[in-house]
Amino acid sequence: MLELSRLCKAYKAREGRVEALRPLDLRIRQGEIFGLLGPNGAGKTTAVKMIMGFLHPSGGRVVFQGRELAVTDPRRGIGYLPESFRPNPHLSVAEYVRFHCLLAREDRTASDPEAEAAALLQRVGMEQYGHRRISDLSKGMEQRVGLAQAFAGDPEMLILDEPTSGLDPLGRSEVIDLLLSLNRGGKTIFFSSHILSEVERLCDRIGILVGGKLQFLGTAGEFKEKWQVNDLEEGFKMEARCVPS
Amino acid sequence: MRTILTIARLVCRESLRGQILYAMLVFLAVYLGFCVYISTLSLGEVARVIQNSGMLGMTLVGLAGTILFGLYALYQERERNELYVLLSRIPRGSYLLGRFLGAGAILALCALLMGTGIFLLTWIIGQTVAPALFFAAYLTILEFGLLMAIGFLFYTMGLSFTLNAFLVLGVFIVGHSFDEAIESFIALGEFGSPLHLRLVKVLSYVLPNFDMFDFRLAIVHAMEIPAGQAAMATLYGLSYLAAVLALTVMVMNRKDI
Numbered sequence: 054m055l056e057l058s059r060l061c062k063a064y065k066a067r068e069g070r071v072e073a074l075r076p077l078d079l080r081i082r083q084g085e086i087f088g089l090l091g092p093n094g095a096g097k098t099t100a101v102k103m104i105m106g107f108l109h110p111s112g113g114r115v116v117f118q119g120r121e122l123a124v125t126d127p128r129r130g131i132g133y134l135p136e137s138f139r140p141n142p143h144l145s146v147a148e149y150v151r152f153h154c155l156l157a158r159e160d161r162t163a164s165d166p167e168a169e170a171a172a173l174l175q176r177v178g179m180e181q182y183g184h185r186r187i188s189d190l191s192k193g194m195e196q197r198v199g200l201a202q203a204f205a206g207d208p209e210m211l212i213l214d215e216p217t218s219g220l221d222p223l224g225r226s227e228v229i230d231l232l233l234s235l236n237r238g239g240k241t242i243f244f245s246s247h248i249l250s251e252v253e254r255l256c257d258r259i260g261i262l263v264g265g266k267l268q269f270l271g272t273a274g275e276f277k278e279k280w281q282v283n284d285l286e287e288g289f290k291m292e293a294r295c296v297p298s
Numbered sequence: 299m300r301t302i303l304t305i306a307r308l309v310c311r312e313s314l315r316g317q318i319l320y321a322m323l324v325f326l327a328v329y330l331g332f333c334v335y336i337s338t339l340s341l342g343e344v345a346r347v348i349q350n351s352g353m354l355g356m357t358l359v360g361l362a363g364t365i366l367f368g369l370y371a372l373y374q375e376r377e378r379n380e381l382y383v384l385l386s387r388i389p390r391g392s393y394l395l396g397r398f399l400g401a402g403a404i405l406a407l408c409a410l411l412m413g414t415g416i417f418l419l420t421w422i423i424g425q426t427v428a429p430a431l432f433f434a435a436y437l438t439i440l441e442f443g444l445l446m447a448i449g450f451l452f453y454t455m456g457l458s459f460t461l462n463a464f465l466v467l468g469v470f471i472v473g474h475s476f477d478e479a480i481e482s483f484i485a486l487g488e489f490g491s492p493l494h495l496r497l498v499k500v501l502s503y504v505l506p507n508f509d510m511f512d513f514r515l516a517i518v519h520a521m522e523i524p525a526g527q528a529a530m531a532t533l534y535g536l537s538y539l540a541a542v543l544a545l546t547v548m549v550m551n552r553k554d555i
Binding site: 102105106107108109125126127128129131133134135136137138139140141143144148152153155156157199202203206 | 301304308311312315316375378379380382383384385386387388389390551552554555
């Protein structure tokens with residue numbers, strides 16, 4: 054479904070050349086939930102931004118459904134929720150989601166954005182707040198609106214950066230259930246998170262980035278086996294200490 | 299085109315609901331009141347004073363609108379990380395042009411409101427009908443549309459909002475100084491440096507020459523505005539605008555976001 058080959062990014066900095074992401078080879082399979090983990094500054098956001106076409110890679114390519122994506126191509130078929138996302142505060146919830154339904158549809162006559170927005174709001178449990186101004190929402194509600202916009206246009210794949218950030222435990226659990234139900238419906242999900250219990254519950258496979266290098270790729274069980282631990286967090290700490298030279 | 303219009307509509311909607319527009323409308327009302335007040339201090343030149351000070355107000359509204367509706371909102375969108383969501387769906391060029399069109403429409407609305415206000419005051423208080431004031435509003439839209447596009451270009455170059463706002467202000471001031479600078483060099487005659495004169499002339503073609511849009515004197519003194527000059531100003535403004543927008547989209551497409 055999504056294939057990254059030799060995708061890398063290097064910056065010129067005062068201290069010289071900084072490799073934010075070393076050549077990354079990764080294949081996300083259709084219908085799986087993939088979790089990208091790593092300590093702060095490991096290169097997760099850089100990788101996501103290159104997949105989404107916000108950063109020009111220093112090398113490598115991104116192939117989605119067999120088609121190589123140019124950097125500035127819109128990512129049709131991919132729903133995206135960035136980290137620390139805040140929707141436009143001047144619009145109402147329904148207006149905002151409707152706007153994204155309009156943008157997401159290449160063929161605007163194919164669906165009724167009004168009906169699609171209503172269905173999306175129902176899916177994220179915000180149907181009774183459609184008329185409310187986004188500036189009046191709590192952080193958790195804003196995050197739900199963010200998820201609703203990511204689902205606009207019925208994308209085959211979702212890329213979510215910290216999708217549960219700012220949510221209380223109940224909200225987090227609801228989002229995870231929602232993602233699981235979407236996945237059961239055939240959606241492929243690629244997400245990054247710092248909450249390892251979530252990752253363990255959700256992901257079919259995980260990838261661990263440390264210092265810009267993919268150190269591990271496999272299931273959570275295989276990862277625990279690698280470090281001979283029972284807890285994902287314990288293994289994660291050990292992995293994070295192995296900074297590549 | 300549809301995407302550009304969708305973005306433009308969104309920009310208009312958010313501007314109409316934001317507090318900036320209302321602050322601008324209050325300023326507009328207070329300023330028009332000020333125009334009436336200072337016109338009472340003049341001796342028999344009520345209409346001219348209202349027109350002159352009103353057109354200065356139009357410039358202030360244009361400048362504030364360029365920075366607040368055009369640039370501030372653009373930076374806000376990036377700060378909320380909403381820019382990423384939008385650019386995952388639409389081409390970068392469509393996003394920029396949509397934003398420009400939307401902010402330009404709000405700017406035009408403010409300039410037209412100001413123009414209408416001055417027109418009505420000149421008519422009611424100054425007993426003079428001056429339709430040329432709408433031409434002044436049109437030129438304000440053209441001038442500040444161009445200035446806004448330059449601000450967009452600075453944005454794509456990665457400048458901070460504060461630096462961008464100051465640079466835009468600088469371009470505006472420099473763009474209004476060329477004619478005066480050239481006249482001064484010519485007046486200096488043999489005492490002036492021909493090299494400097496040539497340099498200023500070249501710069502006046504490279505950088506936007508906002509004096510091209512300044513017909514204030516002719517309007518205030520009810521002189522006829524030469525059609526050729528008006529057409530030239532329009533052609534100059536639109537060509538420059540097209541070039542700056544094309545460059546902006548090109549830079550945006552090459553930049554990391």
